[in-house]
Amino acid sequence: MSFKAEYIWIDGTEPTAKLRSKTKILADGAELPVWGFDGSSTNQAEGHASDRVLKPVASFPDPIRGGDDVLVMCEVFEIDGTPHVSNTRAALREVAERYAAQESLFGIEQEYTFFQGSRPLGFPDGGFPAPQGGYYCGVGADEIFGRPVVEKHLENCLAAGLGISGINAEVMPGQWEFQVGPLSPLEVSDHLWVARWLLYRTAEDFGISATLDPKPAKGDWNGAGAHTNFSTKAMRENYAAIIEAAESLGRDEKPLEHIKNYGVGVESRLTGAHETAPWNEYSYGVSNRGASVRIPWQVEVDQKGYIEDRRPNANMDPYVVTRLMVDTCGSALEK
Ligand code: ADP
Ligand code: MN
Ligand code: MN
Ligand code: MN
Ligand code: MN
Numbered sequence: 001m002s003f004k005a006e007y008i009w010i011d012g013t014e015p016t017a018k019l020r021s022k023t024k025i026l027a028d029g030a031e032l033p034v035w036g037f038d039g040s041s042t043n044q045a046e047g048h049a050s051d052r053v054l055k056p057v058a059s060f061p062d063p064i065r066g067g068d069d070v071l072v073m074c075e076v077f078e079i080d081g082t083p084h085v086s087n088t089r090a091a092l093r094e095v096a097e098r099y100a101a102q103e104s105l106f107g108i109e110q111e112y113t114f115f116q117g118s119r120p121l122g123f124p125d126g127g128f129p130a131p132q133g134g135y136y137c138g139v140g141a142d143e144i145f146g147r148p149v150v151e152k153h154l155e156n157c158l159a160a161g162l163g164i165s166g167i168n169a170e171v172m173p174g175q176w177e178f179q180v181g182p183l184s185p186l187e188v189s190d191h192l193w194v195a196r197w198l199l200y201r202t203a204e205d206f207g208i209s210a211t212l213d214p215k216p217a218k219g220d221w222n223g224a225g226a227h228t229n230f231s232t233k234a235m236r237e238n239y240a241a242i243i244e245a246a247e248s249l250g251r252d253e254k255p256l257e258h259i260k261n262y263g264v265g266v267e268s269r270l271t272g273a274h275e276t277a278p279w280n281e282y283s284y285g286v287s288n289r290g291a292s293v294r295i296p297w298q299v300e301v302d303q304k305g306y307i308e309d310r311r312p313n314a315n316m317d318p319y320v321v322t323r324l325m326v327d328t329c330g331s332a333l334e335k
Contacts, residue, residue, distance in 0.1 A: 012043035063159035107181030122173035223269035224314035231306035248332030263313025
């Protein structure tokens with residue numbers, strides 16, 4: 001007897017990488033082997049030397065196929081064993097290890113938008129829906145578009161054992177959010193990438209597509225972000241560490257270094273309108289949804305907890321964003 005393993009990896013598509021996957025049939029009880037693929041078809045190699053290597057790093061029960069079948073998250077390597085340039089997880093492994101004693105945790109709020117054809121789901125052909133106001137956490141067919149897909153996706157994430165912690169309808173019609181975490185940097189990132197794969201795969205069966213485009217509708221419509229909630233053990237115990245983390249993100253060249261790595265098109269979303277801070281002005285504040293970094297009001301009351309970096313785009317790479325946050329806040333908190 002055999003089982004199916006769906007090997008999932010991140011490709012080299014510019015400017016924003018895409019998910020790819022293919023299936024391997026394995027004998028019952030077999031370990032997940034290293035595998036190869038044609039890197040010239042994924043912008044990860046030239047045709048004359050196209051073999052690239054998939055190394056399994058995390059596996060989950062496959063909720064689509066069921067049974068003993070699995071989803072396998074992979075890192076991409078060169079045939080000489082060095083990480084491929086597109087392999088952003090390799091750098092996170094090193095930074096996470098360096099600051100392991102700080103026990104960093106992340107909760108990521110993934111916003112996304114359903115499309116049917118060339119229009120966001122719920123946008124009438126050739127026109128626009130009623131302005132924003134009633135859609136966020138709404139109910140009813142006049143406000144909610146795509147709920148069966150969202151419910152199925154949630155079921156699938158839970159069945160896969162992903163650390164999904166909630167869902168909500170967002171401010172624009174057809175726009176939704178799911179949250180992953182709190183989990184360690186590597187876990188939250190692996191789980192988020194697999195949850196994204198399951199989103200596309202689940203919606204496929206409904207004839208609907210999902211996009212992480214940070215500004216899927218031009219004009220007076222909210223963009224899509226990936227608010228990144230972060231804490232260390234010290235931050236979960238005292239407020240001075242909360243303030244130091246928020247301060248450290250605003251020091252020297254840090255604001256620009258982070259923004260540049262928070263997803264393509266971040267300037268188009270962080271305009272200063274629609275619950276965002278302008279991309280080129282770092283700020284933090286308690287309860288402030290117009291700041292770059294928010295300290296939730298409950299955290300000020302409790303004098304401990306976590307901070308929310310509101311800048312990352314929906315299309316960000318969690319391996320990159322969590323690495324930068326662990327590195328910047330971690331080195332400041334070490335002092
Ligand atoms: P909001 O929409 O109000 O910004 P959400 O409820 O969507 O908030 O998301 C809050 C996130 O914060 C959740 O993903 C949760 O996992 C995360 N979170 C809660 N506590 C911590 C913590 N100590 N460290 C890191 N993340 C946390
Ligand atoms: Mn072939
Ligand atoms: Mn949220
Ligand atoms: Mn949101
Ligand atoms: Mn948020």
